[in-house]
Amino acid sequence: MSDGPESKEEASALQEAREEVLEHAGAQSVGDRSQYLLIAEEVKAGYIPEVNILNGCTLTLREGEVVGIIGPNGAGKSTLVKTIFGLLTVREGTIELRGESIANCSAHELVSSGVGYVPQTQNVFPTLTVEENLEMGVFLRPKTFRERFAEVAALFPLLEQRRRQKAGALSGGERQMVAMGRALMMKPSVLLLDEPTAGLSPIFQDEVFERVKQINSTGVSVIMVEQNARRCLEICDRGYVLDQGRNAYTGSGAELLHDPNVIELYLGTLAAAAD
Ligand SMILES: Nc1ncnc2c1ncn2[C@@H]1O[C@H](COP(=O)(O)OP(=O)(O)O)[C@@H](O)[C@H]1O
Numbered sequence: 026m027s028d029g030p031e032s033k034e035e036a037s038a039l040q041e042a043r044e045e046v047l048e049h050a051g052a053q054s055v056g057d058r059s060q061y062l063l064i065a066e067e068v069k070a071g072y073i074p075e076v077n078i079l080n081g082c083t084l085t086l087r088e089g090e091v092v093g094i095i096g097p098n099g100a101g102k103s104t105l106v107k108t109i110f111g112l113l114t115v116r117e118g119t120i121e122l123r124g125e126s127i128a129n130c131s132a133h134e135l136v137s138s139g140v141g142y143v144p145q146t147q148n149v150f151p152t153l154t155v156e157e158n159l160e161m162g163v164f165l166r167p168k169t170f171r172e173r174f175a176e177v178a179a180l181f182p183l184l185e186q187r188r189r190q191k192a193g194a195l196s197g198g199e200r201q202m203v204a205m206g207r208a209l210m211m212k213p214s215v216l217l218l219d220e221p222t223a224g225l226s227p228i229f230q231d232e233v234f235e236r237v238k239q240i241n242s243t244g245v246s247v248i249m250v251e252q253n254a255r256r257c258l259e260i261c262d263r264g265y266v267l268d269q270g271r272n273a274y275t276g277s278g279a280e281l282l283h284d285p286n287v288i289e290l291y292l293g294t295l296a297a298a299a300d
């Protein structure tokens with residue numbers, strides 16, 4: 026892992042302590058299902074046959090929530106959001122949106138059902154203009170372009186200002202706005218964001234967190250993966266710490282932020298690296 030300044034001994038002690046937590050973290054019970062907009066329960070999935078990366082992950086999202094997913098590199102955070110978005114086969118477990126199974130639906134079916142996804146990398150078409158990128162966002166409903174563009178540009182004024190520029194000519198932060206804008210063009214009810222602040226300057230990171238809160242305040246429920254764990258927990262309603270494709274800790278953002286075990290095992294070095 027590239028997060029910490031710790032020595033080899035400290036790193037292996039940390040690893041052992043994390044393994045201990047995972048051994049004792051039992052299956053998560055979802056409880057009353059009717060309270061959730063989205064449920065991923067005991068999901069197993071992976072890239073190579075027979076090799077699971079997600080080893081029984083559970084995550085829930087209520088209407089109006091921002092839910093954060095944090096955890097070490099390689100924990101399976103991106104894999105979880107990709108699986109929710111139908112990009113990987115659900116081998117075991119269930120994924121439901123408003124009580125209906127969406128496991129193994131195609132990405133475009135999910136987009137039609139109101140799920141938007143912004144991948145971690147390569148999330149804009151660099152040779153297309155900003156406007157064309159946003160048109161791609163509504164290729165399923167091209168007639169809505171004008172109205173949607175106006176609403177999305179109200180949230181991200183930059184998209185109007187840079188409308189005719191090629192997305193590839195924009196800075197990393199600006200491209201992230203294009204990617205988020207594109208996902209919002211279909212007026213999703215759930216937005217999946219994979220590390221929206223990765224590689225951005227601190228000013229743009231702040232802006233992204235602000236935008237996420239703003240998007241959420243317009244009624245979009247958000248699941249966001251973040252490396253910037255502390256900042257993420259500060260703004261999210263609830264958070265999940267994933268490790269080795271399992272749930273290590275779950276709680277409100279504030280609970281996780283102040284949990285001594287979470288701090289020691291998952292926030293200490295990340296915080297040192299980020300601050
Ligand atoms: N396309 C892929 N093919 C095979 N293995 C992959 C692929 N993408 C990710 N993995 C593996 O899955 C594990 C989890 O990766 P990922 O979900 O990207 O982690 P995170 O987002 O938490 O850093 C890692 O061990 C990674 O090497």
Ligand SMILES: [Mg+2]
Pocket residue numbers: 102103104145220
């Ligand atoms: Mg990732």
